[in-house]
Amino acid sequence: MKLKHKTYSLAEAFGPGFPTGLSVTGYEPSNCRFVPRVEPDYRWDRTLLRDLVVWWEHGNGDPVYLFGPTGSGKSSALRNFCGALKIPMYERTFHPQLEFDQLVSVVDLIDGSTITSYSHLPLAMGADGWPGLFVANEIDRADPGTVVGLNEILQGQPLFMHLGGLDPVDPAPGFRIAMTGNSAMSGDMVGGYVSVRQQDMAFADRPWFLKVAYPExxxxxxxxxxxxxxxxxxxxxxxxxxxxxxxxxxxxxxxxxxxxxxxxxxxxxxxxxxxxxxxxxxxxxxxxxxxxxxxxxxxxxxxxxxxxxxxxxxxxxxxxxxxxxxxx
Ligand SMILES: Nc1ncnc2c1ncn2[C@@H]1O[C@H](COP(=O)(O)OP(=O)(O)OP(=O)(O)O)[C@@H](O)[C@H]1O
Ligand SMILES: [Mg+2]
Missing domain, CATH: 1.10.8 (Helicase, Ruva Protein; domain 3)
Structure with a gap:
């Protein structure tokens, strides 16, 4: 792994309004291109930040699911969390046509030959030495079949890729999964989110659920x-x-x-x-x-x-x- 751990006080990481006596583990600044930039006018909701810190420190590899109405700040919370702690973040927006394979590898045509490289999921698992947070945005809009593909990964299994043979990618310790969506994974109860789909119970059972309301x-x-x-x-x-x-x-x-x-x-x-x-x-x-x-x-x-x-x-x-x- 190319990242070096660093302990930050909450005040150092998230601003002077937070305690200096509580700490959270992140990484030293690195030249990893996947660490998001902190947005200067982002303002933390204290409850959401507390939940994310406890999940990150003590979640034991569990995924987290941030759900709430559109534009309430789910994606930006994850981006600013990773930015503050210098965690690489691999963000992908899910939609009904997204297939699991697209999360695994990218195929490019270069000078007449096809080159296969890592997509978001193996990169987040640390295949290139920069493990971090895989963020599945709008997961409740995905085809449930694609989502079920994540189950093995959530159980800590390696990911099998085809790079000139079967190539297992083991999850590095810094690998975590976060997801966002507008529903509580049981379909659209409101009528305003037309492409939301009910997700498999087995999948919905796994994450911590964090409810993100509009800010106070x-x-x-x-x-x-x-x-x-x-x-x-x-x-x-x-x-x-x-x-x-x-x-x-x-x-x-x-x-x-x-x-x-x-x-x-x-x-x-x-x-x-x-x-x-x-x-x-x-x-x-x-x-x-x-x-x-x-x-x-x-x-x-x-x-x-x-x-x-x-x-x-x-x-x-x-x-x-x-x-x-x-x-x-
Ligand atoms: N806490 C915040 N501080 C500053 N800006 C915020 C905050 N929360 C939301 N915003 C603003 O709202 C915009 C939308 O936030 P974001 O994209 O995170 O919402 P979302 O909950 O992921 O929405 P969607 O369900 O549509 O994906 C941000 O680009 C930002 O301009
Ligand atoms: Mg979003």
Whole structure:
């Protein structure tokens, strides 16, 4: 293995707001190209970070499954965790056509001959000396047959490759599997994630389940002020309140007959804030930057559903009042 272990205090790894007296094992900085970069405006949810640290330190090779609504920060949590601890990360997005073989090897045509090399899974297992985290994004959209292929690996078995003969790849100690998805692996209960499929019970039995909700308002305040520092604090706070109203009215959460078919992820909230700032200078009597930005960040998706648009704008008007103009 080319990586060297290093013990970090939580404060060193994740920022001064975390304890200096608690430690976690990562690696020394290396020249491995698969270590993700930490995003400077990423803000940790303390519960999620605690769960990930305990899983990483004491999970005994168990996989972890982060599930929650779209844009709540599942993939970015894993990326920032690996970035902070200098863990190589091999990320692959699953879809119904993805076959297990594609995780195992890559075949390239170079100067007329075919060259087979390692794909994400053997690299994560340490075949090249840089073991790390294999991240299966959107695992609940995969063909259950492809997912079952991971079972042997989860049981600590070697992976058999065909590189001019059968070539076993043994899992190195630093190899772990993390997965993300929008469902709790039992199919789409909400109706908004059309390609989610129910996964095999035998597979769903294996991982630790970590539920990732949208960040608390105080954390979203920090995310928005880091991402769009020029936006005024009162506007920022109201945007977060609107986002939480929309989330509460979303049909994944609300059972009301008038539940909304769309929600506002942290991703969209950030975009709304950013666009509001960018269009601030274009303000006229008929162009309200907050509403103009909301169309482009979210509401144009409700094209053809005027009642959805009206309902969302009513929430916005309710929060912002008349001081910011009207929303239509
Ligand atoms: N804690 C956070 N700090 C800063 N930005 C965040 C945070 N959580 C989410 N975001 C923002 O939201 C975006 C979406 O996050 P991410 O891609 O991790 O979501 P996801 O849960 O994996 O979504 P999906 O289910 O659609 O894959 C990020 O690029 C980032 O802009
Ligand atoms: Mg994701």
């Amino acid at each position: 308002p105080a954390v979203e305040e920090e995310i928005l002020s880091a991402a769009v520092p020029d936006l005024s604090a009162p506007v920022r706070t109201k945007m977060i309140e609107v986002a939480n109203d929309i989330r509460a009215a979303y049909m994944g959460t609300s059972t009301s007959d008038s539940a909304l078919p769309l929600t506002m992820s942290t991703r969209v909230l950030r975009r709304w804030a950013k666009l509001t700032h960018l269009f601030h200078g274009a303000r006229t009597a008929s162009l309200n930057p907050i509403g103009y930005a909301l169309d482009r960040a979210l509401l144009y998706r409700a094209e053809g559903q005027p009642e959805v648009r009206r309902a969302v704008l009513k929430l916005v008007q309710g929060k912002f009042g008349d001081a910011h103009g009207s929303f239509s």
